[in-house]
Amino acid sequence: MNTKIATILLLASATGLAACxxxxxxxxxxxxxxxxxxxxxxxxxxPAGAGVGTQAHFAGAVGSSTTIYFDTxxxxxxxxxxxxxxxxxQYFARFPQITFTIEGHADERGTREYxxxxxxxxxxxxxxYLVSLGVDSNRISVVSYGKERPVALASNESAxxxxxxxxxxxxx
Amino acid sequence: xxxKTMLFLAAALIAMPVAAQDLGAPIGTDQPVESVAVEGEGxxxxxxxxxxxxxxxxxxxxxxxxFATDRERATPANEAGTGALGREVARVITANLQNNGLFKPxxxxxxxxxxxxxxxxxxxxTWSGRSAExxxxxxxxxxxxxxxxxxxxxxxxxxxxxxxREGWVVAPGDWRRAAHKCSDLIFSRLTGESPFFDSRIAYxxxxxxxxxxxxxxxxxxxxxxNHRFLTLGSATAxxxxxxxxxxxxxxxxxxxxxPRIYVYDIGTGQQALVTENRNPTIAPRWSPDGKSxxxxxAVAGNTDIYRVPATGGASVRLTDSPGIDVGGSYSPDGSKIxxxxxxxxxxxCYVMDADGKNQKRISFFGGRCATPEWSxxxxxxxxxxxxxxxxxxxxxxxxxxxxxLTRGWQDEAPTWAPxxxxxxxxxxxxxxxxxxxxQVDLTGQNxxxxxxxxxxxxxxxxxxxx
Numbered sequence: 026m027n028t029k030i031a032t033i034l035l036l037a038s039a040t041g042l043a044a045c046x047x048x049x050x051x052x053x054x055x056x057x058x059x060x061x062x063x064x065x066x067x068x069x070x071x072p073a074g075a076g077v078g079t080q081a082h083f084a085g086a087v088g089s090s091t092t093i094y095f096d097t098x099x100x101x102x103x104x105x106x107x108x109x110x111x112x113x114x115q116y117f118a119r120f121p122q123i124t125f126t127i128e129g130h131a132d133e134r135g136t137r138e139y140x141x142x143x144x145x146x147x148x149x150x151x152x153x154y155l156v157s158l159g160v161d162s163n164r165i166s167v168v169s170y171g172k173e174r175p176v177a178l179a180s181n182e183s184a185x186x187x188x189x190x191x192x193x194x195x196x197x
Numbered sequence: 198x199x200x201k202t203m204l205f206l207a208a209a210l211i212a213m214p215v216a217a218q219d220l221g222a223p224i225g226t227d228q229p230v231e232s233v234a235v236e237g238e239g240x241x242x243x244x245x246x247x248x249x250x251x252x253x254x255x256x257x258x259x260x261x262x263x264f265a266t267d268r269e270r271a272t273p274a275n276e277a278g279t280g281a282l283g284r285e286v287a288r289v290i291t292a293n294l295q296n297n298g299l300f301k302p303x304x305x306x307x308x309x310x311x312x313x314x315x316x317x318x319x320x321x322x323t324w325s326g327r328s329a330e331x332x333x334x335x336x337x338x339x340x341x342x343x344x345x346x347x348x349x350x351x352x353x354x355x356x357x358x359x360x361x362r363e364g365w366v367v368a369p370g371d372w373r374r375a376a377h378k379c380s381d382l383i384f385s386r387l388t389g390e391s392p393f394f395d396s397r398i399a400y401x402x403x404x405x406x407x408x409x410x411x412x413x414x415x416x417x418x419x420x421x422x423n424h425r426f427l428t429l430g431s432a433t434a435x436x437x438x439x440x441x442x443x444x445x446x447x448x449x450x451x452x453x454x455x456p457r458i459y460v461y462d463i464g465t466g467q468q469a470l471v472t473e474n475r476n477p478t479i480a481p482r483w484s485p486d487g488k489s490x491x492x493x494x495a496v497a498g499n500t501d502i503y504r505v506p507a508t509g510g511a512s513v514r515l516t517d518s519p520g521i522d523v524g525g526s527y528s529p530d531g532s533k534i535x536x537x538x539x540x541x542x543x544x545x546c547y548v549m550d551a552d553g554k555n556q557k558r559i560s561f562f563g564g565r566c567a568t569p570e571w572s573x574x575x576x577x578x579x580x581x582x583x584x585x586x587x588x589x590x591x592x593x594x595x596x597x598x599x600x601x602l603t604r605g606w607q608d609e610a611p612t613w614a615p616x617x618x619x620x621x622x623x624x625x626x627x628x629x630x631x632x633x634x635x636q637v638d639l640t641g642q643n644x645x646x647x648x649x650x651x652x653x654x655x656x657x658x659x660x661x662x663x
Contacts, residue, residue, distance in 0.1 A: 062406065082273060100498075107398055133630070136567040136581050136609050137655065138436060138480040139537065139544055141449075141456055142500035142521040144652070145477060149498025173433055178407045180627040189577065 030112055035191045080195045087112040092192040093151055097185070099147040102154045110151060113193055114158035125195045126166040127151050132185035142171070144169030151191040219452045223466025224416070224425050227443055227662060228368050230378065230395075235348035235364030257387065260329035260354075261291045264347070265313040270339040274369035279345075282372060283337040284310075286347065289376035290333065290383070293420060295621065298643030299384065303329065307434070316350060318656055321357045329354050331659055333383060337372075337418045345369055349379035349384055373422055374662070381661075386410050391616035394419055397659045398612075399437035399446050400634060402426060402654040406554045407630035412654075414461070416441070419614075419658070421648045423543035427461065436480060439659035440487050441506075447471065447481035447490060458492050460507070472512050480524045483507070484531055491515075491525040491534065500537055502553075515553035523609070527576075528594070533596075535559075535569040535578050545627040546580055548594065559596030568610050573660070574617035577639070581609040581622075589622045589637065602641040612658045623654040 075081030090109035093102070101124050102110065117123060129148030131140035148167040156162045177184035236380050251583045264283030275282035282470040284305050291304030309323065310505040316334045324332045326507070331431075332352040339345055348364040349622070365375045375394055381392030382586050402415040414434040417424040428434050428450070437448035444460045458478040471478060471492055478507040479500070482491040490507050505512040508517075516522035520540035523569050527534055541558065546566035549556040560566035564584030571578055575594075582590040582599075587607040592599040614636075632654040637644040 049442075072412070078269070096541070109293075123463070133607075133625070134587075136526050136544070136583075136587070139521060139539075139567055141435075141477075141479045142495060142523050145495040145500065146498045147303075147522065153498075167498075171456075173410065173412070175408055178628075 030078060039176050041160075058158075078123055078195065079197060083116060083125075083193070083195050086116050091194070092190050094186060095147055095178055095191070097189065098135070100143065100145065102150055106151075107154065109160060110154045114155050114160050117155070117160050117164065117173065121161075121164075122129040123195060124164045124166070127155075127194055128174075128192045129169040129186055130174060130190050130192070131172045132188040133175060133180065135172060136183060137171060137173075140171035142188045144171045147189075147191045151193070205299050209266070218449065219428045219430070219434070220461075220466055220468065221427055221429055221440075224314045224427070224463060225661065226464040228371055229663070230328075230371065230374055233346060233363055233364040233366050234657055235346075235350075255422075256382050257298050257300045257331060258329050259294060259302045259333060259383070260308055260324055260327060261287045261294075261302055261304055261311045262308040262335040263287045264335035264337050265311055265316050266337050266339075268627060270272055272339050272343075272345060272369045274345065274372040275591070279337045283335070286335065286337060286372065286376045286379070286631075287333070289373055289420070289422075290380045293377065293380040294383065294406070295422070296645060298645075299388070316348065319351075319352055324354045329438055331360075331383075331387070333379070336378060342472065343369065345372060345375070347372070347379070348374035349375075349382055351383050372651050374647040377419070390618055392661055393614040393616040393619065395662050396415060397443065397662065398634075398647075399439050399448075399657045399659065400623075400649070400653050401435060401437065401655040402649065403632055403654055404430075410630070414446065414450075415444075415649075415653075417649070424650055431592075436655050436657075438481055439655045440483055441485060441660055442487055442663060443659055445507075447492075449479055449481070458490075460490075472503070473622040474512075482526055484523070484527050485529050486531060491527070493523040502534075503506060503550075513553075515549065516556065526569055528571050529573055529575045533571075533594075535571055537567050537569060537580075544583065546578070546596070559594070560592070560599075561596060570611050570613060572613050572617040573615055577617065579611035579620050581611065586642075591620070591639065599619070600636050600641070602639075603635070603644065606633075608635070609654055612656050614658055615660045621656040621658055623656060 053058040093109050094104035127148040129144030131143045152165045152167055175188045177187035200514040264286045266283050268280040268281035269280050271278050278530045287305040291302045294300045294302040316336050319551045332354050334350045336348045344366050346366050350362045353360055365378050369376045377395035377590050380394040380549045385392050396419045399416050402413045405411045411430040413430045414427040432450050432452040435449040437446050449456050450459050451550050456477045458481045459468040476494050476496050478492045478494045480493040488507055490505050493502050500523055501516045502522050502525045503512040503514050518540040520538050522538045525534045525536040537544050538547050544560050544565040545565045546560040547556055564582055568582040569578050569580040577591045579591050582588050587609050588601050589603045589608050589611045590601045605624045606627045611620045613623045619636055619638050623632050624635050625632045631654045634647040634653045634656045
């Protein structure tokens with residue numbers, strides 16, 4: 026399958042997905058600051074204020090879909106994650122010059138070394154899904170932070186749900 | 198910036214082939230501690246006293262008056278002189294025996310001070326009047342070459358007998374080691390157990406808020422003294438392990454942006470990757486002889502355990518399950534490895550031969566089994582038991598006789614004292630994420646927090662120092 030066809034297919038599937046309402050995580054992480062209307066991949070509107078190749082531009086285009094979330098000790102890509110990754114793949118198809126990193130994370134309720142391995146597994150699951158959608162694997166770096174970099178700081182289920190994540194980031 | 202500074206910086210950059218560095222100044226390797234014959238009459242041969250069972254240990258009263266000196270001399274260890282240093286030595290010994298809950302020591306600050314001649318001829322009536330069962334005497338002598346001789350004597354007050362004596366020559370900066378050696382002598386003589394006080398601990402010092410935690414590699418003596426930071430904190434450091442000869446530390450650093458295991462040379466302050474590979478490496482462990490290193494490496498998201506010679510060379514893959522296999526720990530004879538794997542669906546402990554053959558699950562008691570560490574005595578495995586909360590537990594090497602030793606909300610990553618009688622671990626507080634190193638003995642008693650200058654995690658207890 027050549028890139029052009031892949032892109033067209035992606036656009037088509039993303040258009041279909043845009044209509045679906047995404048099931049939100051139990052507690053949403055804090056919204057990115059410059060969020061435009063999320064997941065409008067086919068729209069002609071460019072995210073305002075940030076240049077191509079920045080995290081702000083990426084987040085402006087895909088909204089909360091920069092990050093996917095996992096169940097305890099799991100690393101499978103569920104339907105909600107798939108929708109987010111499709112939005113990401115569509116974005117990266119539009120901007121083929123962009124390289125990015127997927128950061129895998131775990132919640133604090135795991136042992137340190139296991140969590141490093143688990144974050145690695147989660148980030149790789151996200152990467153494999155993006156590659157299956159046509160994103161060149163050479164554009165994707167992967168790093169695990171285990172439980173060392175939480176975004177939600179409480180010690181409760183909703184905080185842990187926000188920390189079990191794989192976040193795609195564009196590092197300038 | 199002056200031209201000179203720029204030239205200096207340029208030279209510094211050329212001298213550093215690794216792009217990023219997070220290392221502090223090297224602390225140098227251990228000085229040897231030499232045993233020496235000490236003052237006194239020739240011994241009548243070793244006395245075989247009663248080895249008390251462990252329930253009775255804590256009832257033994259031990260008087261530890263200040264160590265005497267033959268001649269008051271100022272030393273780099275204590276400007277006030279060898280007499281003041283003798284008092285410090287006795288305080289360190291008292292704190293060692295006290296903190297570990299093993300005996301009832303009474304220290305120099307509430308005891309009369311013996312003079313130098315009494316060290317080998319104690320005034321037994323003085324001590325029996327204080328209902329001390331055991332008496333520790335000792336002396337500090339400054340040699341002309343600048344080194345210190347520390348003598349240590351243990352007496353049975355009721356029998357009016359010397360039980361054991363030993364002496365050491367140490368550099369002034371190592372005077373605490375003589376106190377630890379004396380503590381070990383007393384401990385071993387009275388319990389029949391192997392020593393453990395003269396040892397060091399590598400760990401991770403933590404500062405800052407929960408979402409921007411700074412994690413630095415640090416080391417300290419077994420009692421928390423002689424604390425040193427080895428890394429500067431610009432890169433996250435995790436999971437250190439002292440080499441059996443204390444010359445190196447294995448640890449994980451994000452210094453190049455990815456989690457990788459480095460071998461840090463304590464003498465030179467230099468470090469090298471444990472294996473030249475683009476994949477992330479985690480969970481380093483030494484073999485008991487220091488010749489091999491175990492680590493886990495993730496390839497395309499799947500983590501397996503590998504072995505590599507400590508001097509470098511080709512790695513051998515020991516596990517190949519599609520699950521996460523991580524954290525191998527050798528049996529003391531080097532023939533077996535206990536590790537954790539989630540191949541069954543959740544973290545459980547497994548034992549395999551050192552070459553990776555005969556992998557067999559040993560944990561079947563409900564909950565999860567993580568971070569297994571083989572006891573230096575060989576008969577027990579400590580691990581993190583996850584069953585609701587996280588607690589430190591022990592089991593025998595076939596998974597039987599499981600006992601939970603701690604009751605914190607999150608206690609993890611046990612490490613053994615060199616004699617296999619005490620376990621350290623780190624405890625994390627709910628919500629704040631603050632962490633500290635704690636220890637507990639094999640019976641689940643005498644739990645206490647170790648004093649560290651800042652928060653602390655990932656303790657790794659080294660062996661008895663050479």
